[in-house]
Amino acid sequence: MSWGHDEYVYQMLKDYLPEEGLYMLRYHSFYAWHREGGYDHLLDDHDRKMLKWVQLFNPYDLYSKIPNHLIGTNSGPIMKILYRNICHQL
Numbered sequence: 634m635s636w637g638h639d640e641y642v643y644q645m646l647k648d649y650l651p652e653e654g655l656y657m658l659r660y661h662s663f664y665a666w667h668r669e670g671g672y673d674h675l676l677d678d679h680d681r682k683m684l685k686w687v688q689l690f691n692p693y694d695l696y697s698k699i700p701n702h703l704i705g706t707n708s709g710p711i712m713k714i715l716y717r718n719i720c721h722q723l
């Protein structure tokens with residue numbers, strides 16, 4: 634894994650979001666894990682429990698790059714929750 638936007642957004646929001654949301658953000662580009670099922674030998678039970686949240690977020694990541702002014706009106710329910718929680722706490 635590399636240090637990219639996933640880790641950056643995780644570091645910026647780790648004090649503001651619940652753990653499920655943090656897993657969504659931190660590992661959303663880790664397709665070898667959440668889509669292909671790789672690295673299972675490195676997971677613990679907690680990672681396996683969080684996997685479903687990362688997979689739930691995935692449809693809202695790919696091909697969902699929209700202008701900021703549209704967030705909240707044209708995005709999925711998870712994005713709306715993230716937006717509402719983040720923007721009102723920063």
Ligand SMILES: [Fe+2]
Nearest residue numbers: 638661662694
């Ligand atoms: Fe991304």
